[in-house]
Amino acid sequence: MERMSLDEVDARHSRPTMKDVAALSGVSIKTVSRVVNGEAGVSSDVAERVLAATVKLDYRRDLSASSLRRGDGKSQTIGLLLEDVSNPFSSALHRAVEDVAREHGVVVFAGSVDEDPDRERDLAAALVARRTDGLVIVPTAPDQSYLARERRNGTPVVFVDRPPVQLEADHVVTDNLAGARDGTEHLVRHGHHRIAFLGDLSTISTARERYEGYVDALGRAGLALAPDLVRRDLRTAEQAQAAVEELLALPDPPTAVFASQNLVTVGALRALRHAGLHRTVAVVGFDSLPMQDLLDPGVTIVEQDVRRLGAIAAEMLFQRIAGDTSPARSVVLPATLTERGTGEIPGPFAS
Amino acid sequence: MERMSLDEVDARHSRPTMKDVAALSGVSIKTVSRVVNGEAGVSSDVAERVLAATVKLDYRRDLSASSLRRGDGKSQTIGLLLEDVSNPFSSALHRAVEDVAREHGVVVFAGSVDEDPDRERDLAAALVARRTDGLVIVPTAPDQSYLARERRNGTPVVFVDRPPVQLEADHVVTDNLAGARDGTEHLVRHGHHRIAFLGDLSTISTARERYEGYVDALGRAGLALAPDLVRRDLRTAEQAQAAVEELLALPDPPTAVFASQNLVTVGALRALRHAGLHRTVAVVGFDSLPMQDLLDPGVTIVEQDVRRLGAIAAEMLFQRIAGDTSPARSVVLPATLTERGTGEIPGPFAS
DNA sequence: CTGAAAGCGCTTACAG
DNA sequence: CTGAAAGCGCTTACAG
Structure with missing residues (x-):
């Protein structure tokens, strides 16, 4: 030459x-x-x-040119659709997925969907257009059937935290209903009958399941569901704080609060602290709070195993990428309650 | 046809x-x-x-095939190298970069470097191999000169949070020295002379600058630097907690602590709380803590504008991607102290 | 052990 | 308005 x-x-x-x-x-x-x-x-x-x-x-x-010609056509990339890359739950999930991806020599695209169905579809399309080998998604859209086509054409998809709707697909979720039931029963056991429920957006399946768990626990305890104590569709800590302030102003205020999501828990804690009731009204939260161990009293929390959630989802995805065509699998992880103080504040019926 | x-x-x-x-x-x-x-x-x-x-x-x-043939050869992707995608500082930066990238129709690869120089180089190489249009990097390696070649061959790089070493390149950083000096002077002003310094890994430039700011403040106040009160190279909240426990056991313990990074601040707060001294020993931290407004007393913090840091870095990168070949620019953002309680606990020399 | 040709999925630069 | 040919950077499938 x-x-x-x-x-x-x-x-x-x-x-x-x-x-x-x-x-x-x-x-x-x-x-x-x-x-x-x-x-x-x-x-x-x-x-x-x-x-x-x-x-x-x-x-x-040039790996993309290489993968274009290569038989398998793998780009050695995957996509991750999160609620918001900067929230603690999402970013912990992200890290877990990244760690598994790294073992496979794969880099990960991450993006925030912000609970916006259009953004979910746009981001998924953008990632498919860049030929990611697969997608891990925390679904937001009311319907994931649009992904059936992508999957059929060679992009496997695994869902995490929430199950897909209108689509049979692998997913890894927490047992939100049981977790919320445990959390509520914990309050009942400590002598509370008037237990408020604070919920995230009802369009989110996990929020609905946690509400069901709350209702279920009341039913099992033979307690009536008090509609005036139920505040759902709280989207921010501020809204949750305002909701609790209203609840505290009720003629017959709650003696305990089940806060079914971390931002909501933050709002509830703020309201109680401002009212000087943080040692009087019991609180059980769902989802861990950063720095919760610095709070006084400590916050009793029903916790998800976020890292396992992400790791299992990623591993499922890599199995699919490797060619696994077995039927869709569903993995449900338990949520576990950790007593730290606020959940053990006794209620009027404490024995 | x-x-x-x-x-x-x-x-x-x-x-x-x-x-x-x-x-x-x-x-x-x-x-x-x-x-x-x-x-x-x-x-x-x-x-x-x-x-x-x-x-x-x-x-x-197939966008990658399209970009392969296209004149500009842009992949509509960028890479982001963070300390750890799951830490609050990194993930806030990530979100800011993502928001700018979205405006450009660009998706972002994100990865964790974990303060490991090899991982920085490996990740950068992996992203260059996938022909990302540019890189935003929080540098960890002792030397970024290896990126000169990538840049020369068409991949622009912008640094954020820490300046690059051995490489002239765009970067956006916080004025760590001034911020740390302000934080320390705040404690002096509140009557403290024995002020401990808690520092992150000294290999990290921001950690060194914050130490310099602390030293500078003492000098300006005419206070001697007491080596027994300086604890650097603390990598975790646990190490910081242990360090503060040791400091408290000193014959002449500090009356105030300047904690120069958020995890370190968490450790310090824990130690003081366990010792029952959280209303006695003053604390000023650097970098915001999630949920800091729920802590009692509130923690006085020298805060960076993380979103601006990320947004400016991303915007600089997109200018370079668009062809800007002007000399490297350096942007320095101020850090601002917010009084919340722990920093205003009076010392023995309070007037 | 080495290379010329063809082709991955697309766009460029033409021609009609 | 539409298409045939060439080529982006690489690998496959051959041939020697």
């Missing part, structure tokens, strides 16, 4: 390709490809010359 | 390409490309037929 000088090659002054490396080392691009991919069957002096050229040119293989 | 039936096309049962759409609608792939890209100059009946075929086949354009 005709050999080129470094200057001649450099004159192109765009990112070097295998062609440039080939020209500089005087071999064909097929040989460069062999060396770059560490394939056997290249004489050591040629390999050395090629390697030297890659170093001299700072050659970087 | 010879028209194919849906069954004939579907028989390939792999992800449909423009070729498939072309076959089904009886046109050339160039015409499909025109329709898919919304280019003008296609008769409406042909456009309609092509569109119908894309819908029937669930055709999804």
Whole structure:
């Protein structure tokens, strides 16, 4: 092969390709490809010359071009659709997924959906267009059937935290109903009958399940559901705080609060603290709070195993990417209550 | 053009390409490309037929193939290297970068470096191999000169939170020295002379700058630096907690603590709380704590504007991607102290 | 052990 | 308004 000088090659002054490396080392691009991919069957002096050229040119293989031609067509990327990359639950999930992806040599696109169905669809489309090998999704849209087509055409999808709607697909979720029931029963056991429920957006399945768990626990305890104590669709800590302030102003206020999501719990704690009732009104929250161990009294929380949630979802996805076509699986992880103080404040019926 | 039936096309049962759409609608792939890209100059009946075929086949354009051929070669992706996607500082930065990227129709790869230089290099290489259009990096490695080659070959890089070492490049950072000085001077002003310093890993430039700010403040106040009160290289809340426990056991313990990073602050608060000294020993922290408003007393914090840090870095990156070749710029944002309680606990020399 | 040709899915640069 | 040919950077499938 005709050999080129470094200057001649450099004159192109765009990112070097295998062609440039080939020209500089005087071999064909097929040989460069062999060396770059560490394939056997290249004489050591040629390999050395090629390697030297890659170093001299700072050659970087183009993985997307490579995957375009490759048989499997894998891009070594996956996509992750979260509620909001910056919230503690989402970002813990993100890290768990990343750790599994790294073991597979795969990098991850992450994006925030903000509970907006259009954004879920747009982001999924953007990632499919970039040929991610698969998607892990915390679903928001009222319906995930649109993903059936993507899956059929080769992009596997695994759902986490919430099950998909109108689509049979792998998912990993927490047993929200049982967790919420446990949390509410814990309050009943500590002598509370007037237990308020604070809920996130009812469009979110986990929020509905936690409400069901609350209702279920009251039913089992033979307590009537008091509609005046139920505040759902709270979207922010501020709204939750206002809701609790209203509840406290009731003629017959609650003696305990079941706060079914972490931001909602924060709002409830603020309202109680401002009212000076944080040692009087019991609280059980759902989902861990950052720095909860610094709070006084400590907050009793029903906790999800977020890292396991993310790790299992990612592992399921990689099995699908590897070709697993078995029927969709559903994994349900338990939520566990940890007593820290606020949940053990005794109520009027404490024994 | 010879028209194919849906069954004939579907028989390939792999992800449909423009070729498939072309076959089904009886046109050339160039015409499909025109329709898919919304280019003008296609008769409406042909456009309609092509569109119908894309819908029937669930055709999804392959953006990576498109960008491979395209002149600009942009992949519409960027990479973000963070300390740990799941820590509050990193994930807030992530969200800010994502929001700017979204405006540009760009999706973002995010990854955790965990203060490991090798991981920084590996991740950067993995992203360059996937031809991200640019990189936003919180640098960890002792030297970023390796990125000069990537930049020269067409991948712009912007640094955030910490300046790059051995490389002239755009960066956005907080004025850590001034922030730490302000925080320390705040304690001096409230009557403290024995002020402990708790620091993160000294390999991190921000940790060193904050230490300098502390030293600077003592100097300005005419106070001697007491080496027994300086604890650096604390990597976790647990280590910080242990460090404060040791400090409290000193014959002449500190009356105030300057905790120069959020996890370190958490550890310090725990130690003081356990010792029952959280209303006695003053604390000023650097970097906000999640839920800090629920703590009692509230924690006085020197805060960075994380969202602005991320937004500016992302905007700088997109300018570079758009072709801006002006000299490297450095943006320094102020950190501002917010009084919340712990920083105003009076010391023995309070006036 | 090495290379020329073809092709991955798309767009460019033409031609008609 | 539409299409045939070439090519982006790489790998496959051959041939020698």
